[in-house]
Amino acid sequence: xxxxxxxxxxxxxxxxxxxxxxxxxxxxxxxxxxxxxxxxxxxxxxxxxxxxxxxxxxxxxxxxxxxxxxxxxxxxxxxxxxxxxxxxxxxxxxxxxxxxxxxxxxxxxxxxxxxxxxxxxxxxxxxxxxxxxxxxxxxxxxxxxxxxxxxxxxxxxxxxxxxxxxxxxxxxxxxxxxxxxxxxxxxxxxxxxxxxxxxxxxxxxxxxxxxxxxxxxxxxxxxxxxxxxxxxxxxxxxxxxxxxxxxxxxxxxxxxxxxxxxxxxxxxxxxxxxxxxxxxxxxxxxxxxxxxxxxxxxxxxxxxxxxxxxxxxxxxxxxxxxxxxxxxxxxxxxxxxxxxxxxxxxxxxxxxxxxxxxxxxxxxxxxxxxxxxxxxxxxxxxxxxxxxxxxxxxxxxxxxxxxxxxxxxxxxxxxxxxxxxxxxxxxxxxxxxxxxxxxxxxxxxxxxxxxxxxxxxxxxxxxxxxxxxxxxxxxxxxxxxxxxxxxxxxxxxxxxxxxxxxxxxxxxxxxxxxxxxxxxxxxxxxxxxxxxxxxxxxxxxxxxxxxxxxxxxxxxxxxxxxxxxxxxxxxxxxxxxxxxxxxxxxxxxxxxxxxxxxxx
Numbered sequence: 001x002x003x004x005x006x007x008x009x010x011x012x013x014x015x016x017x018x019x020x021x022x023x024x025x026x027x028x029x030x031x032x033x034x035x036x037x038x039x040x041x042x043x044x045x046x047x048x049x050x051x052x053x054x055x056x057x058x059x060x061x062x063x064x065x066x067x068x069x070x071x072x073x074x075x076x077x078x079x080x081x082x083x084x085x086x087x088x089x090x091x092x093x094x095x096x097x098x099x100x101x102x103x104x105x106x107x108x109x110x111x112x113x114x115x116x117x118x119x120x121x122x123x124x125x126x127x128x129x130x131x132x133x134x135x136x137x138x139x140x141x142x143x144x145x146x147x148x149x150x151x152x153x154x155x156x157x158x159x160x161x162x163x164x165x166x167x168x169x170x171x172x173x174x175x176x177x178x179x180x181x182x183x184x185x186x187x188x189x190x191x192x193x194x195x196x197x198x199x200x201x202x203x204x205x206x207x208x209x210x211x212x213x214x215x216x217x218x219x220x221x222x223x224x225x226x227x228x229x230x231x232x233x234x235x236x237x238x239x240x241x242x243x244x245x246x247x248x249x250x251x252x253x254x255x256x257x258x259x260x261x262x263x264x265x266x267x268x269x270x271x272x273x274x275x276x277x278x279x280x281x282x283x284x285x286x287x288x289x290x291x292x293x294x295x296x297x298x299x300x301x302x303x304x305x306x307x308x309x310x311x312x313x314x315x316x317x318x319x320x321x322x323x324x325x326x327x328x329x330x331x332x333x334x335x336x337x338x339x340x341x342x343x344x345x346x347x348x349x350x351x352x353x354x355x356x357x358x359x360x361x362x363x364x365x366x367x368x369x370x371x372x373x374x375x376x377x378x379x380x381x382x383x384x385x386x387x388x389x390x391x392x393x394x395x396x397x398x399x400x401x402x403x404x405x406x407x408x409x410x411x412x413x414x415x416x417x418x419x420x421x422x423x424x425x426x427x428x429x430x431x432x433x434x435x436x437x438x439x440x441x442x443x444x445x446x447x448x449x450x451x452x453x454x455x456x457x458x459x460x461x462x463x464x465x466x467x468x469x470x471x472x473x474x475x476x477x478x479x480x481x482x483x484x485x486x487x488x489x490x491x492x493x494x495x496x497x498x499x500x501x502x503x504x505x506x507x508x509x510x511x512x513x514x515x516x517x518x519x520x521x522x523x524x525x526x527x528x529x530x531x532x533x534x535x536x537x538x539x540x541x542x543x544x545x546x547x548x549x550x551x552x553x554x555x556x557x558x559x560x561x562x563x564x565x566x567x568x569x570x571x572x573x574x575x576x577x578x579x580x581x582x583x584x585x586x587x588x589x590x591x592x593x594x595x596x597x598x599x600x
């Protein structure tokens with residue numbers, strides 16, 4: 001069984017100079033290869049920052065005539081159970097990149113030396129390696145789990161710094177990466193966009209791994225932050241995965257002169273209120289316009305091919321990632337220069353043992369456009385204009401559909417009015433994150449996307465509150481308001497005693513509205529006209545004796561009614577509200593200390 005690596009999306013590395021050095025080490029006797037063998041690795045050995053065994057293995061690998069190096073040897077390994085700061089260099093690419101912090105070391109002669117840390121961590125090293133592979137500068141063998149330089153990589157490694165040859169090689173590399181074209185295309189359509197506006201249109205928008213914070217929500221959180229600590233928290237945490245990708249890609253393009261950035265006043269609307277702050281915005285330059293035209297080709301210059309790795313077609317964070325990737329890869333393979341209808345694509349996909357509804361195919365196509373592929377649409381027909389390279393399909397039996405994919409497909413077929421991006425709520429509600437940090441990140445994203453659904457899609461007033469000493473979300477419509485607690489549980493949710501007590505505390509705080517009870521005074525975010533209050537739990541699915549706990553909460557708080565709703569039924573309500581089948585009264589009349597059910 002081949003080792004599984006993750007390619008396609010690059011979030012951390014951003015320095016084109018460092019990228020060139022990483023590529024150069026694969027070329028025997030290049031200046032970067034010789035520098036690493038003759039200077040950098042011996043320095044690490046002298047400072048006891050690399051083991052004797054790794055030093056010898058690295059020197060041998062780099063000294064071969066045509067280096068084809070093991071992936072694990074290139075990236076190294078983490079710190080294990082110890083602190084990251086104490087980890088020595090265990091990967092070749094770690095040794096290429098000098099870190100920012102200055103440290104004092106003792107060499108093998110007992111002499112102290114103060115220098116910048118002469119190596120980086122394995123996560124950063126792998127980021128640069130993945131970047132080089134995604135742009136066609138380094139070739140990866142899945143069978144052998146090894147890497148070697150490509151002809152384009154050799155062009156870059158041999159080019160003098162700041163030369164026309166270097167610029168040409170970097171241009172071809174970056175323009176082969178579809179997300180770069182997506183960002184340039186978005187900026188060609190509209191200048192002065194923030195990372196949030198770009199991120200909202202980048203990637204597969206109904207899945208984990210491609211989240212984006214609504215601009216208005218960020219501005220609200222930022223402008224209403226009361227302390228330097230709160231401002232810092234918002235700036236550090238109010239950023240989705242796609243926002244990070246957009247910011248990173250814009251940085252690469254800025255180094256090429258394709259994008260300019262500036263700080264300017266940005267205004268956004270949230271909950272009927274406008275917020276303004278100074279944010280970084282991006283615009284395309286004339287050089288960027290020319291680069292985009294070069295990528296698209298013309299009568300005298302062929303269109304540059306696009307590198308699409310299988311792993312690019314879904315994030316590892318989402319459920320059934322390989323199944324989703326297989327569907328999208330099969331759609332790419334089924335498209336050609338000739339026009340195809342959705343029904344024709346549906347028939348062609350049966351050759352890949354896929355039975356897809358046309359709405360799912362259309363969603364996948366929109367996602368492929370959002371990652372940067374050039375797909376033309378006219379008269380309900382589709383045509384892939386790009387030549388795609390690097391896309392390998394694994395065996396069909398390795399790409400299995402799971403129960404979450406089943407739920408998503410079942411719900412999607414019923415959504416004709418509700419934006420399909422909210423299908424991400426299913427993925428988030430059934431979170432199977434493996435550690436506390438990822439679980440907390442999913443829970444936070446669940447709150448953000450739920451608030452976005454209620455406020456921006458369905459027209460409720462309200463906002464995400466989250467964080468300590470306040471509910472996750474509050475919503476209202478006219479005189480009716482509700483306190484909401486989101487719960488991500490892959491195996492179903494039964495209201496625990498602690499959850500019930502926490503909700504009771506919020507209800508009591510809202511009744512008494514005393515800053516002595518809670519100085520945060522979160523209840524002030526309710527519209528002043530709200531007089532009828534309820535409480536709600538939103539989760540994957542309900543199990544156990546949750547109704548008894550709803551009754552317990554209600555009885556303990558002057559009879560205020562509550563409810564619980566599975567995310568599937570929440571989406572059905574949203575669809576029904578958009579169609580005019582359900583009303584806001586239907587929603588608030590369903591608070592009967594039981595489960596809300598909405599059927600379409």
